[in-house]
Amino acid sequence: MIVAAIPKNEAQRLEALHSLEILDTPMDGDYEHITALAAYICKTEVSLISLIDKDRQWFKSKKGTTLCETSRDNSFCAHAILKPNEILEIPDARKDLRFIENPLTKADEPVVFYAGIPLLTTDGMAMGSLCVIDSKPKILDEGQRMALKSLGKQVERLFDLRLKNSALEQAKNSLSKHNDLLKDFAGTVSHDLKMPLSNLILTSDILKKKYEGMLDETGLTYLGYLKKSSLSMSKYITNILAHYESTAYDRDDAHNFQLNEMLEDLVDLLDIKYECEVHLPDTNFEIHCNRSALEQVFLNLIGNSLKYNDKKRTIISIGAREMENYFEFSVRDNGRGIEEDKLDTIFTLFSTIGHLDRDGEKGHGIGLSTVEKLVDSFNGTIKVSSELGKYTEFVFTVKK
Incomplete structure (x- = not known):
């Protein structure tokens, strides 16, 4: 048995994998449909979407097995990601030096046949593979290989959508926080501005009543302008606050x-x-x-x-x-x-x-x-x- 080498870009690859925030997440119907279709087309007992973490391989989706993860040292998919642009096909693992004495080939449900297409991010980082497995020797035909590649592309699109949705969610949360701050600001400014405006309105009424006999028509007109402008500003502030509260x-x-x-x-x-x-x-x-x-x-x-x-x-x-x-x-x-x-x-x-x-x-x-x-x-x-x-x-x- 030969343990798979560590990719040269391992640090960046793991960073990209963890940024997906997909490890140990619940079953997902979108992925389940793909593994079911892969097993059906390739006529195999098992199909997996396997993700290669630092010390383990974890299965996001599985068809035909109860396993959730295995050691990375025993992983066939850890070998597959070493050549990101090729299908790794092993007709009989019992005759392949890399997998002789591998515990998975001697399990109750042994891995004898394996074919896996690496799953890449948009910048070419291999996260794991979409693979099909059988307990008997097998060779895929060209149509099955093409189908496996196509299904792998669908998994990659799901990964990409997951990243984009995560970015949108972060942007939404950031905007929501910013909007809350804006509402708080609008409320504070509204209160702080309306109080002195109310004082202006009240003061203009007091001045008009107390000094009406001492002010000429021009003076009374100016007091009227003062009150009218203060009322207009107060209404303006109220409308702004109502606008920003409309999303609440x-x-x-x-x-x-x-x-x-x-x-x-x-x-x-x-x-x-x-x-x-x-x-x-x-x-x-x-x-x-x-x-x-x-x-x-x-x-x-x-x-x-x-x-x-x-x-x-x-x-x-x-x-x-x-x-x-x-x-x-x-x-x-x-x-x-x-x-x-x-x-x-x-x-x-x-x-x-x-x-x-x-x-x-x-x-x-x-x-x-x-x-x-x-x-x-x-x-x-x-x-x-x-x-x-x-x-x-x-x-x-x-x-x-």
């Missing part, structure tokens, strides 16, 4: 509720001061989703229909349709409309179309970006259509 809605935090009852509550909450008609859906669907998130979407859309309407009488029509896999909702108004060249950027954060609302204030470009993020959390889509002077309509979906 938990899709699993869902329950059943009646759509029209929710919409009626929202209309009452808006306390509309303008002459306005709000038409609710004809059918009062029972919806199952995160109600708070859906309320936030409708509040933004209905609120915009109210703020940016230039008609004497505002008309808002809310539609709802139940499809096989999702609900479709629409909010349509009879307002001033949106220019066609602005429609593509309307959901971009901080992007505005330049219109002043009923109170003469310009939007901050946060609300619709928040709406898009919330709809995305529903695994839905949102789109807008509009005609200047006639209407604007938002249509969005919520996956069931």
Whole structure:
């Protein structure tokens, strides 16, 4: 018996193997299908996906044996990885100097025939092999060799996907941590900025009341500007915080509720001061989703229909349709409309179309970006259509 030599790139090879984080992991159906197919095509009793660790060979998948691992010194696959680009085929191990007296050839289920194709990483490191084994002498035909190579490529693709998924998971965790820090920062800044703004608003009211008789019209106007600017800044900060908190809605935090009852509550909450008609859906669907998130979407859309309407009488029509896999909702108004060249950027954060609302204030470009993020959390889509002077309509979906 001859123990397999250690590859010259052993340190790098082991590093690549351990980076897969695959050793001692549970059975996996994707790998099991490959070993089953390899044994069937090559007509052998056993098929293995073997990974060569420092002192052992461990089987990620096995067909026809109860063994989970063996010593590396006894491993046939340890010989296979020495020539990464070739199939190692041993018709009868009992006649091969490398394996005479090998304990595996004398086991109750002896390894007599062996054929293994090395399994490589994308940079050519041999992790182990896909091998087929039989207790009787055998020689593969050309078709079987080609099939074994093809199946080996499938295992390599699974390795590559595992690495990429691991990298994506790490990136996701990093982004999640960064997002949490950003939310904490936004919350802290929001609190720290809104307190002095509240003091400014309160102080301007006190100054106006206490010194009203001493200030001329210009002075009172400046105090009004101060209060109005402070209120606008406070609202801006609130909207930013709401935007970054929009991803915090938990899709699993869902329950059943009646759509029209929710919409009626929202209309009452808006306390509309303008002459306005709000038409609710004809059918009062029972919806199952995160109600708070859906309320936030409708509040933004209905609120915009109210703020940016230039008609004497505002008309808002809310539609709802139940499809096989999702609900479709629409909010349509009879307002001033949106220019066609602005429609593509309307959901971009901080992007505005330049219109002043009923109170003469310009939007901050946060609300619709928040709406898009919330709809995305529903695994839905949102789109807008509009005609200047006639209407604007938002249509969005919520996956069931």
